[in-house]
Amino acid sequence: MARSALIENATLLAEARVGGRRRRDDSFPPIAPGPGRSCGAGPLSVPRLACGAGSATIGGASISDFVPVPRYPATISSRLPQVGTTIFTVMSRLANECGAINLSQGFPDFSAADALFELVARHMRAGHNQYAPMAGAAPLREAIAAKVEELYGARYDPEAEITVTAGATQAIFTAVAAMVHPGDEVIVFEPVYDSYVPSIELNGGTARYARLRFPDYRPDWSEVRALVSPRTRMIIVNTPHNPSGTVWSAADMEELERITRDTGIVVVADEVYEHIVFDRNTRQCRHESAARYPALAERTFIVSSFGKTYHVTGWKIGYVLAPRELTTEFRKAHQYIVFAVNHPVQLALAEFVAQRERYLGLADFYQAKRDFFRAQLEGSRFRLLACAGTYFQLAGFEAIADEPDVAFAERLTREVGVAAIPVSVFYREPVDHKVIRFCFAKSENTLAAAGERLRRV
Numbered sequence: 001m002a003r004s005a006l007i008e009n010a011t012l013l014a015e016a017r018v019g020g021r022r023r024r025d026d027s028f029p030p031i032a033p034g035p036g037r038s039c040g041a042g043p044l045s046v047p048r049l050a051c052g053a054g055s056a057t058i059g060g061a062s063i064s065d066f067v068p069v070p071r072y073p074a075t076i077s078s079r080l081p082q083v084g085t086t087i088f089t090v091m092s093r094l095a096n097e098c099g100a101i102n103l104s105q106g107f108p109d110f111s112a113a114d115a116l117f118e119l120v121a122r123h124m125r126a127g128h129n130q131y132a133p134m135a136g137a138a139p140l141r142e143a144i145a146a147k148v149e150e151l152y153g154a155r156y157d158p159e160a161e162i163t164v165t166a167g168a169t170q171a172i173f174t175a176v177a178a179m180v181h182p183g184d185e186v187i188v189f190e191p192v193y194d195s196y197v198p199s200i201e202l203n204g205g206t207a208r209y210a211r212l213r214f215p216d217y218r219p220d221w222s223e224v225r226a227l228v229s230p231r232t233r234m235i236i237v238n239t240p241h242n243p244s245g246t247v248w249s250a251a252d253m254e255e256l257e258r259i260t261r262d263t264g265i266v267v268v269a270d271e272v273y274e275h276i277v278f279d280r281n282t283r284q285c286r287h288e289s290a291a292r293y294p295a296l297a298e299r300t301f302i303v304s305s306f307g308k309t310y311h312v313t314g315w316k317i318g319y320v321l322a323p324r325e326l327t328t329e330f331r332k333a334h335q336y337i338v339f340a341v342n343h344p345v346q347l348a349l350a351e352f353v354a355q356r357e358r359y360l361g362l363a364d365f366y367q368a369k370r371d372f373f374r375a376q377l378e379g380s381r382f383r384l385l386a387c388a389g390t391y392f393q394l395a396g397f398e399a400i401a402d403e404p405d406v407a408f409a410e411r412l413t414r415e416v417g418v419a420a421i422p423v424s425v426f427y428r429e430p431v432d433h434k435v436i437r438f439c440f441a442k443s444e445n446t447l448a449a450a451g452e453r454l455r456r457v
């Protein structure tokens with residue numbers, strides 16, 4: 001189970017924090033302390049539990065000795081028994097505790113445009129602070145329709161085929177809740193984004209796993225074909241892909257179209273990084289939205305996220321495009337899961353989406369960051385994998401250590417002061433290619449400081 005990896009990894013780190021039960025791995029070469037490190041201060045001779053907040057005490061007694069803490073008295077039969085705290089939360093927390101540069105979780109450390117904040121404030125002051133329409137504010141749905149038509153040549157009806165959601169995560173969950181019946185199977189691709197499988201299992205479905213081939217992380221369509229059965233209800237795809245940075249080709253989309261043709265299978269296309277595709281001039285590479293493929297689009301929920309496009313991941317706002325029959329089912333679930341999404345933000349985004357240069361410039365913006373970060377790692381012992389899209393860079397560390405990637409990522413945080421995500425956690429059974437994921441959606445100062453530390457490893 002993918003989550004078993006997450007929980008195991010989270011547990012390993014938690015154990016390291018509270019109990020120090022894990023053996024130290026001496027294969028990692030000692031690293032000279034770097035500036036700004038506040039945890040694991042010495043190299044390997046320092047106990048690994050040097051950081052982490054202890055519980056608060058008064059005169060030696062725990063605060064919980066004085067304040068009654070409510071406890072659930074019965075046994076919980078968990079709907080998600082394998083799930084623990086996600087590795088993203090664990091690594092970000094560890095990075096905070098250690099004062100490490102956090103290149104683990106995928107969010108920018110720079111601000112969104114002031115103009116966007118001003119628009120939101122304007123709509124708040126104008127009194128748009130009550131519930132938005134269930135499907136989304138009309139101006140935003142119209143702006144999305146115009147944008148999608150211009151970019152991908154597909155016309156979606158704002159009234160019946162576009163729904164604004166509380167981010168991509170809710171959109172994906174809702175699509176699964178609306179379409180997957182208990183006993184249905186859903187095909188996902190490993191390494192798999194962490195919300196997909198819990199969404200499937202909470203709704204009574206079963207995940208079937210296709211592997212993206214290492215090291216190029218391309219789909220193996222014969223494997224996918226072999227997984228399709230009469231029980232297959234849905235296939236969830238993600239391009240550009242987190243964590244690998246792979247961008248699917250037209251040939252991939254055509255394969256998906258062929259495999260699903262004449263079946264009752266629906267597709268969820270997670271396209272949250274649609275505007276972050278690199279090397280478009282040199283490699284003729286573009287985002288292959290499912291919207292470009294009419295025979296695919298007719299069975300697909302296309303999911304996007306304004307959080308990724310406008311550097312506001314904390315706003316949790318996105319949208320879903322789907323044919324009217326699918327949208328009808330989607331909205332039946334949507335109206336009881338979230339009903340409606342932040343109203344003034346929707347109205348602000350309606351105006352912002354109309355400013356084409358904002359999203360058309362995003363690929364160049366992040367390509368410069370990718371190139372800058374890769375240049376920082378030149379001369380290091382990390383092996384950089386290809387990165388065609390997203391804001392994630394994978395790096396192999398086999399020349400540095402032969403320990404598991406989770407242990408390596410943890411030590412990198414504690415001893416070098418740079419946090420990253422071990423890629424094995426994106427697999428059901430941990431598959432360890434000795435690869436970690438760095439997020440380069442950071443200011444040049446942050447990336448330069450991280451590069452300076454990583455070159456010393």
Ligand SMILES: Cc1ncc(COP(=O)(O)O)c(C=O)c1O
Pocket residue numbers: 106166167168169170193238241242270272304305306307308313316317318
């Ligand atoms: C592939 C992928 N899908 C979905 C999401 C979630 O997007 P949102 O924050 O809009 O829910 C993320 C966020 O990291 C992601 O990487």
